[in-house]
Amino acid sequence: MNAVDVQVLESAIRWLDQGRRVALVTVARNWGSAPRPLGSLFAVSDAGDFTGSVSGGCIEDDLMGRFADSFPDKIEIARYGLSAEQMRRFGLPCGGTLELVIEPVPDSASLTPLLGAIKTRTLVKRTLELTTGRARIETAKSNHAFTFTETQLMQVFGPQWRLLIVGAGQVSEYLARMAPALDFSVYLNDPREEQRRNWQVDGVEWLAGMPDDAVLAFKPDQRTVIVTLSHDPKVDDMALMEALKTDAFYIGAIGSQASTQARRERLLTLDVSEEQLDRLHAPIGLAIHSRAPAEIAVSILAELILLRNQAVSVTAGSSCVVGVS
Known part of the structure; x- marks a missing residue:
């Protein structure tokens, strides 16, 4: 709801x-x-x-x-x-x-x-x-x-949607500001003290620990979204190697096509299977040719809304006809 x-x-x-x-x-x-x-x-x-x-x-x-x-x-x-x-x-x-x-x-x-x-x-x-x-x-x-x-x-x-952001930065700040209006309660993990010290958005619950431990403690379910936005493989990969084994509704990672391929190769060495990797949305968000942090945040939320509404439509069946033409 x-x-x-x-x-x-x-x-x-x-x-x-x-x-x-x-x-x-x-x-x-x-x-x-x-x-x-x-x-x-x-x-x-x-x-x-x-x-x-x-x-x-x-x-x-x-x-x-x-x-x-x-x-x-x-x-x-x-x-x-x-x-x-x-x-x-x-x-x-x-x-x-x-x-x-x-x-x-x-x-x-x-x-x-x-x-x-x-x-x-x-x-x-x-x-x-x-x-x-x-x-x-x-x-x-x-x-x-x-x-x-x-x-x-x-x-x-039942439970509202949860959004776990791994990595504090500009894209994360815009995402944290926008997501609550779309029914997401926002959580954040970043083990880097300087990133936490410079965080500018109120109303976000910080999760302690390293990213892999934070994901496990978070107990992701089918109304959980996990996005990794640090651009630091030491941070993002730790979260992804555990997130991809959970029931999370959506798991996404920021990066270019080249960095996405390199990430896949790294994760395969971290006990992540090809099948689990296929769940990863990367590069993250809808392709709206965005580079500015706010636009990237919009593209991420747009993809989440699209997938969430598709899931609701499949569950509700043909009687659920929603939209304005």
Whole structure:
């Protein structure tokens, strides 16, 4: 789940603890090009507070007006974009259509386990029975897809994405600044004291130790990205020789085509197999002909977004149609 939806859950829990009524709105189905992906959340309190989004703003405004007149006390299904007038009124792009589940949340206890799952890096699935309004939370597998039927809404919640940067430098600083906006919590390892002393970005968690030990202690999983950006083989290779043996979603290394070939040859002498090396993205990032540090950081994030969205599409199947044309 993304950082925006975490904020939605946190706000909803706070409002419920303050004694307010809260409705949770979920994008359950879309056709054509839709502004927000399946599972996106929007929360509203009976005091008029709101957070999150299900569109570019017009649908949220309509929902707020609807709730001001009559706050929901049972599950409702709302559809937008079915007519030309609705598409004009609500500004849905490219003829997109949305179907929303509006769920009155009974108490904060029904949502707190979801935030707990994120904090403990545990995947859980929340199944909402549309006929009764009851929700249950169970352990999930990574291949569980978002599901919406006439009787159920099932959504997976779990750990946010982690980005481990090995090597502190200009590219790393730009990457560390940009990544949190894209749902990455950022961690950094660099054994070189002078690099750490000159680091300029706040909000990054430093990992102690040599790069290989830091990677092992980090316990990479399928929502972990590891990038080596030091340009120093003594630093980058130590991290890569352990990272390539983990379940990390993405492992990338900075460098030219020539340095990439030399790196492969070195890693083969460090107990790394050809199969493991095939997982390495190097040179790192999309080829946007960039040389400036900020542009390189953008190219790295662009590749991560591309691969992450492709993985989500494969998991969700053809029902997940997201994008603006």
